[in-house]
Amino acid sequence: MIVYVAIAGLLAMMGAIVYYASLDNPQLEQVEVRLDRVSVRDVNKIENTAKLDVVFLVKNPSEKTFTVPVISYQLFADGSLLGSGQYSTEDVAMPGRAVFYSGAEIPLKNTFILAKSNVDSGIYDSVLNEKVSDFSAEGVITTETSWSVIEKDFKTSLN
Secondary structure, three states, X not given: OXXXXXXXXXXXXXXXXXXXXXXXXXXXXXXXXXXXXXXXXXXXXXXXXXXXXXXXXXXXXXXXXXXXXXEEEEEEEOOEEEEEEEEEOOXXXXXXXXXXXXXXXXXXXXXXXXXXXXXXXHHHHHHHOOOOOOEEEEEEEEEEOOOOEEEEEEEEEOO
């Protein structure tokens, strides 16, 4: 009988922990992501590639403090897909990541490799010559606290 009570108590405690962790989710889902800047950093004419600096401005409008370990995204230039990219600090311990306190707005910078072989040559040249009128991105941002992790879809544009 004691074993059954201990097992039931353990299951109840585990359920309480899961419930307590899920209380953060509505506040974590309030995260706001905006594409802040896309600029050409380096061009390799031998390999026909370009390194672009992609900067996302992430804002925490909630009262809950969190970190952002991953932003997975697809980058578009004038509606044409340039490719996929990922901002990641998963290999950094949670205390070493950028901390989003209530009201904080922090730019997160990522390097995006654009290969001429993966896109139309006209779009590639437009990006290099800074003649793109509209950059946009869509993807998933992951936010986490010490108790909870959520993923939220986003779609954003420079305009």
